[in-house]
Amino acid sequence: MDNERKLTIARAMAEATAQEMRNDPRVFVMGEDIGELGGVFGNTRGLLEEFGKTRVRDTPISETGFIGAAVGAAQDGMRPVVELMFVDFFGVCFDAIYNLMAKNTYFSGGNFNVPMVLMTSTGGGYSDAGQHSQCLYGSFAHLPGMKVVSPSNAYDAKGLMTAAIRDPNPVIYMYHKGLQGMGWLGTEAGAITHVPEEAYEVEIGKAAIPREGSDVTIVSIAQGVHHGLKAAKTLEEQGISAEVVDLRSLVPLDRETIRASVAKTGRLIVVDEDYHSFGVSGEIIATVTETNMADLKAPPKRIAYPDVPIPFARVMEQHCLPNADKIVAAAREVCKAPVSA
Amino acid sequence: MATNITIPSDLWEGGEESVITAWLASDGAKIAEGALIAEIMTAKVQHEITAPATGTLSIAKAQDEVVAKGDVIGSIS
Numbered sequence: 001m002d003n004e005r006k007l008t009i010a011r012a013m014a015e016a017t018a019q020e021m022r023n024d025p026r027v028f029v030m031g032e033d034i035g036e037l038g039g040v041f042g043n044t045r046g047l048l049e050e051f052g053k054t055r056v057r058d059t060p061i062s063e064t065g066f067i068g069a070a071v072g073a074a075q076d077g078m079r080p081v082v083e084l085m086f087v088d089f090f091g092v093c094f095d096a097i098y099n100l101m102a103k104n105t106y107f108s109g110g111n112f113n114v115p116m117v118l119m120t121s122t123g124g125g126y127s128d129a130g131q132h133s134q135c136l137y138g139s140f141a142h143l144p145g146m147k148v149v150s151p152s153n154a155y156d157a158k159g160l161m162t163a164a165i166r167d168p169n170p171v172i173y174m175y176h177k178g179l180q181g182m183g184w185l186g187t188e189a190g191a192i193t194h195v196p197e198e199a200y201e202v203e204i205g206k207a208a209i210p211r212e213g214s215d216v217t218i219v220s221i222a223q224g225v226h227h228g229l230k231a232a233k234t235l236e237e238q239g240i241s242a243e244v245v246d247l248r249s250l251v252p253l254d255r256e257t258i259r260a261s262v263a264k265t266g267r268l269i270v271v272d273e274d275y276h277s278f279g280v281s282g283e284i285i286a287t288v289t290e291t292n293m294a295d296l297k298a299p300p301k302r303i304a305y306p307d308v309p310i311p312f313a314r315v316m317e318q319h320c321l322p323n324a325d326k327i328v329a330a331a332r333e334v335c336k337a338p339v340s341a
Numbered sequence: 342m343a344t345n346i347t348i349p350s351d352l353w354e355g356g357e358e359s360v361i362t363a364w365l366a367s368d369g370a371k372i373a374e375g376a377l378i379a380e381i382m383t384a385k386v387q388h389e390i391t392a393p394a395t396g397t398l399s400i401a402k403a404q405d406e407v408v409a410k411g412d413v414i415g416s417i418s
Contacts, residue, residue: 004367006365181362183362183382189404
């Protein structure tokens with residue numbers, strides 16, 4: 001085997017950004033603590049040293065201001081990569097995101113493109129409470145005009161970032177804190193993968209199947225994919241063959257891959273760390289039931305975050321979060337193989 | 342002859358312990374001298390560990406293990 005070169009998602013994101021900055025002088029980065037610190041989650045490390053303060057701009061705590069500025073810069077021909085440090089902070093700057101960034105191409109009759117990337121951290125599990133732990137995948141995916149991606153591993157993280165920067169449309173790049181390889185948030189070893197040095201794209205809107213199976217389909221994104229893979233391993237020991245679908249993109253959503261998998265297995269479990277109601281999990285289930293109801297051998301199930309603010313208390317937060325045990329229990333239920341008493 | 346991978350004593354100030362947050366090469370992988378092979382973290386600051394030699398990596402301390410300055414976390418042979 002050639003020299004192995006594994007990266008964390010944080011490093012993979014930084015590498016993709018640096019390569020695009022070398023290739024394209026229009027690409028620049030803005031956000032809070034993305035310069036000297038290299039990002040609170042490590043995903044802009046090394047950029048300031050290589051590209052300097054003109055192209056790597058630390059901003060004040062003024063999300064409306066710098067995200068609005070990025071929209072203007074993008075419309076004027078630049079390729080901004082902007083960070084909203086925690087997705088939970090979208091409340092103060094959402095007008096710039098969903099009214100300007102997402103809609104200006106449409107409002108201008110196609111006269112302007114808004115080729116920007118808004119990267120933002122998601123997820124909890126480390127007792128950071130209700131304003132620093134949300135995923136909010138559904139909130140962004142619900143609103144038209146922007147693509148939405150979220151990687152589960154470093155290979156996809158690099159390829160999706162490269163694709164996002166090159167995309168002529170606005171892309172929301174959501175990265176889960178528990179997958180970044182930053183120890184104080186916990187580290188998911190499965191997210192640290194071999195990454196080629198050269199630039200490459202992972203197609204936005206194309207799901208992956210990291211594990212094939214025949215009895216039940218587990219659909220998820222980001223951290224949930226790792227829960228699904230762990231559950232699939234346990235289920236295999238119990239005689240149940242689970243297929244895991246990693247969505248990678250929510251917008252566009254790869255409905256074909258979801259439907260094809262359920263057509264094969266006949267059973268569907270959606271794992272979503274975002275809130276239970278009115279979100280991604282319901283959309284995935286509707287994707288199957290609207291067109292492929294006859295494929296289902298059992299009602300679909302979802303393992304999502306309960307519709308409550310995220311607790312600070314560790315035991316309460318862990319109780320609410322999706323995990324492999326919950327998936328195993330759901331899979332045994334839909335496969336009619338309940339644990340015997 | 343194996344070359345030990347040791348946490349340098351000047352990697353950070355003070356005597357705090359650290360945790361291995363990532364191995365960036367697998368046990369048994371071939372690695373080149375100078376390659377980034379691990380990240381360790383102390384007090385929310387991440388430090389890089391590079392390969393002291395070219396050869397085959399043997400990991401002694403796993404990810405998430407607590408380590409101190411001077412500890413041998415693996416070797417290259």
